[in-house]
Amino acid sequence: MLLASELGTLFRRVRTIAMLGALALVPILIAVAVKVTTAGDSGRGPAFLDQITQNGLFVAFTALVVSIPLFLPMTVGVVAGDTIAGEASHGTLRYLLVAPSGRLRLLAVKYAGAAAFCLAATSVVVVSGVIVGALLFPVRDVTLLSGDTIGPGDFAIRCVLLAGYVVLSLLGLSAIGLFISTLTSVPVGAMAATIVLSAVSQILDNLPQLEAIQPYLFSHLWLGFGDLLRQPISWDSYGQNALLQLGYVTVFGGAAVWRFLTKDVLS
Amino acid sequence: MNRYARWIPAVAVPALVVAGAIAVPAVASAAPTLPEKSPAQVLAMVADAKGVSYSGTLEQSSNLGLPQLPASAASPHAAASDSTAADLLQLLSRTNRIRVYVDGETKQRVQVLDDLAERDVVRNGSTVWTWDSKGRKATKVTLPSKGAATKSDSTVTPASLAAKLIAAVQPATQLSVSSTASIAGRDAYQLTMTPKTAGTLVRDVVLSVDAKTGLPLQVRVDATGQKAAAVTVGFTAIDYGKPDAKLFDFSAPSGAKVTTKDLSQAKRPEGNHGAVPQGADAARPSTVGTGWSTIAVLPAASDDRSRGLQSQKLFGQLTQKVAGGSAVQTSLVSVLFADDGRVLVGAVPVSALQAAAG
Structure with missing residues (x-):
């Protein structure tokens, strides 16, 4: 009941709809840009960009590759950072806590809402990419990284797995956002801090001197979904990513619970 | 409750997660006992x-x-x-x-x-x-x-x-x-x-x-x-x-x-080393020393292949100037590009290569 009303509020909000709309534009922009420029053979740009002209199904994939470093963490940071701090800034947090639902349950529902947004955001990119790719370019059998070829049906299954991988990747960031959100009553601060952290994590991941800590950064396996485009599928990074994100959800979820249960709610 | 005490779980949970991440692989790699073999x-x-x-x-x-x-x-x-x-x-x-x-x-x-x-x-x-x-x-x-x-x-x-x-x-x-x-x-x-x-x-x-x-x-x-x-x-x-x-x-x-x-028709050379042209013979690498400290000496190439190599950007980043040429020193293998064009390679220190280059 609480969850339903939370999801309803979240997805009826103009800001949420605008963010999802912007994410839907990413694959459309990519597809149109590739369509109007004829040169598609250069090795520059993100991987697979040059393959779009031959196969529209790659639009969804390229859009995900482009969205993961910036667009997806940004929108997730906004939603996750807003969870508790947003209610606090509106002065509605204490009314929510007056209802006999309990702080723990409220926090769980808020996190579930953020996770639902991760799912919605990823799905929007994939679905919009598949539709615009099929409209503008030929749809053929897909060549995997391994050089093997699979039909569009098999590719659809892999797209679902791919979306699952990306959602999984964003769960750790959502937990961090939830924790930061319990620290402040200024939602913009929590949002900015979450987005900045995702950028910092990715920068640290690119410094060769910090190789020792890189496997523990929450963004380390964000681009590991290439393993789903091999024949046979390599499940290594799926498992590692699940374990990594579970660690972050445990740590920051636990910290958020503790902070929220002991917090003096004044607004 | 004490201001600091409420942060204890926030510290304890990460500590547990990290301890788990380290302890689990350590337990998994316990040495087995097998019958002895030569x-x-x-x-x-x-x-x-x-x-x-x-x-x-x-x-x-x-x-x-x-x-x-x-x-x-x-x-x-x-x-x-x-x-x-x-x-x-x-x-x-x-x-x-x-x-x-x-x-x-x-x-x-x-x-x-x-x-x-x-x-x-x-x-x-x-x-x-x-x-x-x-x-x-x-x-x-x-x-x-x-x-x-x-x-x-x-x-x-x-x-x-x-x-x-x-x-x-x-x-x-x-x-x-x-x-x-x-x-x-x-x-x-x-x-x-x-x-x-x-x-x-x-x-x-x-x-x-x-x-x-x-x-x-x-x-x-x-x-x-x-x-x-x-x-x-x-x-x-x-x-x-x-x-x-x-x-x-x-x-x-x-x-x-x-x-x-298509290599299916390619024939193996049947011991006709006499047919190898003289130029190729001259370019054959020689070795100095035996066993693990063997040094391979590649003679100077007649073409300007090695000079092309040395003009590359990577070459300058990898090598350092030593007496008698420039050298790459790794923990396992050393390479010496001698000034006269020869290339010496071996699983030995650079000093041994310099000695072999004379």
Whole structure:
């Protein structure tokens, strides 16, 4: 009941709809840009960009590759950072806590809402990419990284797995956002801090001197979904990513619970 | 409640997670106990392991003490002349994941898993395909049928092959079967080869062999004066089931650049070394020293190939000027590009190369 009303509020909000709309534009922009420029053979740009002209199904994939470093963490940071701090800034947090639902349950529902947004955001990119790719370019059998070829049906299954991988990747960031959100009553601060952290994590991941800590950064396996485009599928990074994100959800979820249960709610 | 006490769980939970991350792998790699075997018996096991079917994941990592290169030098967008060298450097300076699928002696597939890319070699009978997803390049090679060459092989038993191998390496190498280990969840014998000479950079080579199947599971090369292994190639997971037959049915995908090479008619040279032109003979490398401290001397190339190499940007970043030329010093191998054009290579310190160059 609480969850339903939370999801309803979240997805009826103009800001949420605008963010999802912007994410839907990413694959459309990519597809149109590739369509109007004829040169598609250069090795520059993100991987697979040059393959779009031959196969529209790659639009969804390229859009995900482009969205993961910036667009997806940004929108997730906004939603996750807003969870508790947003209610606090509106002065509605204490009314929510007056209802006999309990702080723990409220926090769980808020996190579930953020996770639902991760799912919605990823799905929007994939679905919009598949539709615009099929409209503008030929749809053929897909060549995997391994050089093997699979039909569009098999590719659809892999797209679902791919979306699952990306959602999984964003769960750790959502937990961090939830924790930061319990620290402040200024939602913009929590949002900015979450987005900045995702950028910092990715920068640290690119410094060769910090190789020792890189496997523990929450963004380390964000681009590991290439393993789903091999024949046979390599499940290594799926498992590692699940374990990594579970660690972050445990740590920051636990910290958020503790902070929220002991917090003096004044607004 | 105390202001600070409420933060205890926030500290305790990460500590637990980190402790778990460290403790779990440590428990998993407890050493097994296996019946004792001599080095000859272990090598015979390796020679006997033919026609095994398996699939597995390998990890290859190097710790050669190479200078850290800027990412741009190793990126695929580097200048074309640099790209082969950069590819090689990438292979040497980072951890690579490799998957192998083997079905007997005639069907194999090797996949090098890069970030959002892959390189494959697929062998099915006498057809070999190579595939590079970055350039979408495929090569089809038809191998010569083995014919008479295999007959002489069949008279060699694993035990005699092992004995021959041991006789060949014994003068320079101390062989021992050291502690048993667990590699990729399999009990394994560890055959340690230690050079008897102190003149080499190689401290020892450790070969881990599956105790049940005789398949080599890991090779580790240790360098003197370095705690971390210089080079490690080994399975992280292995499954002795027959791989899916479809994996070996490779054909070039549409839109790929395909080159074809047919070696089925190519004849082996039949001992007619007299026919080799003089120029090639002069360019043959010579060796100085024996055993582990052998130094290979490549004579100066008549063309300006080496000069082209030296003008590359990477060359300047990798080498340092020493007396008599410029040198690359890694923890395992040294290379000296002498001023007179010769190239000296060996698993020895640079000073030994300088001495050999005279």
